[in-house]
Amino acid sequence: MKIKLIAVGKKMPDWIQTGINHYQKQLPTSLNFELITLEAQKRKGKNIEQIKALEGELLIKASQGSNLVIAFDEKGKQNNTKAIAKAMENWQQNGDNVVLLIGxxxxxxxxxxxxxxxxxxxxxxxxxxSMARLLAVEQIYRAHSLLNNHPYHRE
Known part of the structure; x- marks a missing residue:
C-alpha cells in the first residue's frame, strides 16, 4: 500500500509545516506515505477557472499510477475517524496505491x-x-493509530 497526499501550494506557514512534519514522522514506513507539493499557478493574466484547470492538470498528472484517487472538496462526503480507519484498513488489505488530492x-x-x-x-x-493539508496528515495518523490500538485516538 502507498498513500500519497498531493497538494497545490509550496509555501506553508512554519507552524503548519511543523505540524505536518510531526505527524509524518509518526507514520510507519509500511504506509509508504508521501507528501507531494505542486507549485500554485501564477494569477497574472488568468481567471480563476484557468488557474483551477492548470492546477487540475498538474494534480491529475501527479496522481497517475494510483488505483484510488480521493479528492478533498467542500461538497465531498464527511467521514468520521472510524470511517477513515476502515477505508485505510481496506486499502491495506487490497494493496491499494491511494492518492489524496488537495487543490x-x-x-x-x-x-x-x-x-x-x-x-x-x-x-x-x-x-x-494549508490547514486542510495538516488535517489530512493528522487524520491519516489518527486512523493508523486507531487500527493499531494506539492510545492517541480517544472517544
Missing part, C-alpha cells in the same frame, strides 16, 4: 473532481488549504 486556494477543477473515484470533505468549515 489550491481556488479549489479543484471539475476535471480533477471527475478524475477522482471519491470526493471527501474535511469539514463544513471553510479552511485554508
Amino acid at each position: 489550491g486556494a481556488d479549489g479543484l477543477s471539475d476535471d480533477c473532481k471527475q478524475h477522482a473515484h471519491q470526493l471527501w470533505g474535511l469539514s463544513n468549515l471553510t479552511l485554508p488549504h
